[in-house]
Amino acid sequence: MTPILEEHAAEVAGAAERIRGHVRRTPALTTDLDPNLRLKPECFQVTGSFKPRGAFNAILSLLERGERPRGVIAVSSGNHAQAVALAAAGVGLPALILIPEDANPAKVAATRALGAEVIQEGITFANREQRLREVMAERGYTLVHPFDDWDVIHGQGTAARELLEDEPDLQVVAAPVGGGGLLAGSSISAKHHRPSIKVIGVEPAAADDAYRTWKSGHIEKLPTSPTTLADGVRTTAIGARNFEVMFQHRLVDAIVTVTEEEIAQAVRLAWTRLHIALEPTGALPLAAFAAGKLPPGRTGLVLSGGNANLQTVATILASQ
Amino acid sequence: MTPILEEHAAEVAGAAERIRGHVRRTPALTTDLDPNLRLKPECFQVTGSFKPRGAFNAILSLLERGERPRGVIAVSSGNHAQAVALAAAGVGLPALILIPEDANPAKVAATRALGAEVIQEGITFANREQRLREVMAERGYTLVHPFDDWDVIHGQGTAARELLEDEPDLQVVAAPVGGGGLLAGSSISAKHHRPSIKVIGVEPAAADDAYRTWKSGHIEKLPTSPTTLADGVRTTAIGARNFEVMFQHRLVDAIVTVTEEEIAQAVRLAWTRLHIALEPTGALPLAAFAAGKLPPGRTGLVLSGGNANLQTVATILASQ
Numbered sequence: 280m281t282p283i284l285e286e287h288a289a290e291v292a293g294a295a296e297r298i299r300g301h302v303r304r305t306p307a308l309t310t311d312l313d314p315n316l317r318l319k320p321e322c323f324q325v326t327g328s329f330k331p332r333g334a335f336n337a338i339l340s341l342l343e344r345g346e347r348p349r350g351v352i353a354v355s356s357g358n359h360a361q362a363v364a365l366a367a368a369g370v371g372l373p374a375l376i377l378i379p380e381d382a383n384p385a386k387v388a389a390t391r392a393l394g395a396e397v398i399q400e401g402i403t404f405a406n407r408e409q410r411l412r413e414v415m416a417e418r419g420y421t422l423v424h425p426f427d428d429w430d431v432i433h434g435q436g437t438a439a440r441e442l443l444e445d446e447p448d449l450q451v452v453a454a455p456v457g458g459g460g461l462l463a464g465s466s467i468s469a470k471h472h473r474p475s476i477k478v479i480g481v482e483p484a485a486a487d488d489a490y491r492t493w494k495s496g497h498i499e500k501l502p503t504s505p506t507t508l509a510d511g512v513r514t515t516a517i518g519a520r521n522f523e524v525m526f527q528h529r530l531v532d533a534i535v536t537v538t539e540e541e542i543a544q545a546v547r548l549a550w551t552r553l554h555i556a557l558e559p560t561g562a563l564p565l566a567a568f569a570a571g572k573l574p575p576g577r578t579g580l581v582l583s584g585g586n587a588n589l590q591t592v593a594t595i596l597a598s599q
Numbered sequence: 600m601t602p603i604l605e606e607h608a609a610e611v612a613g614a615a616e617r618i619r620g621h622v623r624r625t626p627a628l629t630t631d632l633d634p635n636l637r638l639k640p641e642c643f644q645v646t647g648s649f650k651p652r653g654a655f656n657a658i659l660s661l662l663e664r665g666e667r668p669r670g671v672i673a674v675s676s677g678n679h680a681q682a683v684a685l686a687a688a689g690v691g692l693p694a695l696i697l698i699p700e701d702a703n704p705a706k707v708a709a710t711r712a713l714g715a716e717v718i719q720e721g722i723t724f725a726n727r728e729q730r731l732r733e734v735m736a737e738r739g740y741t742l743v744h745p746f747d748d749w750d751v752i753h754g755q756g757t758a759a760r761e762l763l764e765d766e767p768d769l770q771v772v773a774a775p776v777g778g779g780g781l782l783a784g785s786s787i788s789a790k791h792h793r794p795s796i797k798v799i800g801v802e803p804a805a806a807d808d809a810y811r812t813w814k815s816g817h818i819e820k821l822p823t824s825p826t827t828l829a830d831g832v833r834t835t836a837i838g839a840r841n842f843e844v845m846f847q848h849r850l851v852d853a854i855v856t857v858t859e860e861e862i863a864q865a866v867r868l869a870w871t872r873l874h875i876a877l878e879p880t881g882a883l884p885l886a887a888f889a890a891g892k893l894p895p896g897r898t899g900l901v902l903s904g905g906n907a908n909l910q911t912v913a914t915i916l917a918s919q
Binding site for chain 1: 623626645874916
């Protein structure tokens with residue numbers, strides 16, 4: 280085991296200690312689908328996704344280091360927004376979230392309900408990074424990046440760490456990959472647990488930048504944000520830190536892609552056989568498993584969240 | 600505590616021991632909805648409902664008593680069918696299930712997939728009891744009753760028993776009531792745990808025989824099987840043994856009823872906030888909780904199952 284892996288795994292252990300009491304320990308579930316399968320349903324996490332693990336670790340680490348942020352800021356139309364809002368409120372810091380104008384109103388309302396200030400006016404997917412820099416300069420708030428941040432990566436690694444504490448014999452661990460926070464964190468926990476474990480990232484074929492990055496050995500960027508049911512992984516490229524962990528240190532063994540139809544089938548399978556209400560992004564590892572795209576063996580799937588658009592899900596469920 | 604309650608609770612403890620290894624210990628979940636709420640999601644039980652607890656206890660108890668059944672038989676269009684099929688297969692006994700002709704084909708297929716023989720031809724809701732007696736006489740198989748059976752009641756009581764082991768401070772426990780197997784078993788476990796705990800049964804207003812039975816003090820029977828989203832509780836009357844436990848021994852404190860709209864809202868709430876895919880029957884206690892119909896205090900909801908008709912659920916989810 281390399282010293283770098285040891286260091287990262289120690290940081291994940293530290294994160295687990297730091298965020299205890301702020302997040303839930305989600306259960307490891309067995310299913311009727313396959314005796315080799317174990318699920319880590321992060322849809323049961325606070326706010327309905329794994330994201331508070333990273334957000335709490337980032338914000339609590341800021342305070343531990345003695346930084347005195349005036350507030351925290353994030354750009355997100357999805358689960359990261361609610362996670363940062365919750366974590367900031369938990370430590371009494373103001374949170375400002377930039378959410379593109381065309382985002383799901385339910386997610387905007389949920390973010391506001393957690394006490395965050397939300398700015399939507401004039402924010403588009405294209406200009407949001409620029410607007411972020413401007414607002415950060417105006418307010419002096421500290422950024423909580425959704426994935427390309429060591430504290431966030433180490434926080435996200437606590438989910439797979441718990442899964443392997445509960446199910447130490449797993450031979451394969453699969454997680455969705457968007458920006459790479461969850462997958463990088465998971466790979467640290469899994470490879471530290473046992474170097475021979477296979478760590479697989481799953482992404483939509485329509486958003487295959489991580490797959491192409493794995494193949495080419497350098498960060499590949501999609502020209503535009505892709506259209507996919509799995510709206511949690513519409514980032515155009517993985518982060519530099521995520522690349523370093525996953526591919527330079529080779530902690531991730533493979534990236535597999537799934538079709539939109541395989542994602543829809545997995546959402547239906549989750550409802551009918553697992554009885555878990557997953558968002559399409561959260562169903563990505565299940566899609567790969569059901570399509571026979573994961574290596575054989577005792578397999579743990581990190582199901583990242585459950586905050587689906589209800590109309591989308593109703594359509595998926597009705598179209599068998 | 601009465602000797603009768605002690606005896607029943609000892610039988611539930613025996614059932615828990617007997618069925619261990621055949622059923623799952625489902626987790627107790629916390630939620631973002633209310634810090635006082637705990638869930639026992641029996642949709643994650645084998646076959647997707649609590650029913651195998653009773654079915655395994657009944658069939659294993661038969662064998663323990665030295666009875667040598669030629670096979671077991673049940674009448675069910677729902678979760679009891681799959682539970683009996685699974686439990687019979689688990690001990691190597693043939694299972695024959697009578698399922699009305701108009702039943703959901705998916706449930707018929709699931710029952711067959713578990714190795715049971717299914718008879719549907721000529722079976723209606725009206726004539727099924729008559730046909731059951733005939734087929735029992737022909738085959739010499741032993742009946743596994745869905746609720747009016749001590750072994751079944753004691754098996755079903757293991758769910759609330761586990762919940763109270765995990766969450767000993769609960770002040771209220773609520774469960775759906777159809778024939779009364781789950782509620783009677785839950786009431787034994789809850790009142791044995793703490794006599795002051797409130798035990799509440801929840802049923803659709805459209806199928807309020809248990810409510811009227813509680814009010815009148817004798818078993819009230821609906822004239823016909825009611826029409827309700829909660830198709831798992833369409834029985835027209837509770838069983839005699841269930842009546843004895845629930846109302847003669849006063850182990851159940853109240854029955855509350857919920858409207859069809861409250862049931863639909865609870866299914867949507869389960870998806871959007873709890874991320875659990877419940878069948879409408881499984882959502883009954885949540886419907887009562889969300890409608891403010893349960894007593895105050897730390898509350899455990901026994902969510903009975905997740906085997907929903909997907910089209911029905913898609914319609915419910917789409918109609919916000």
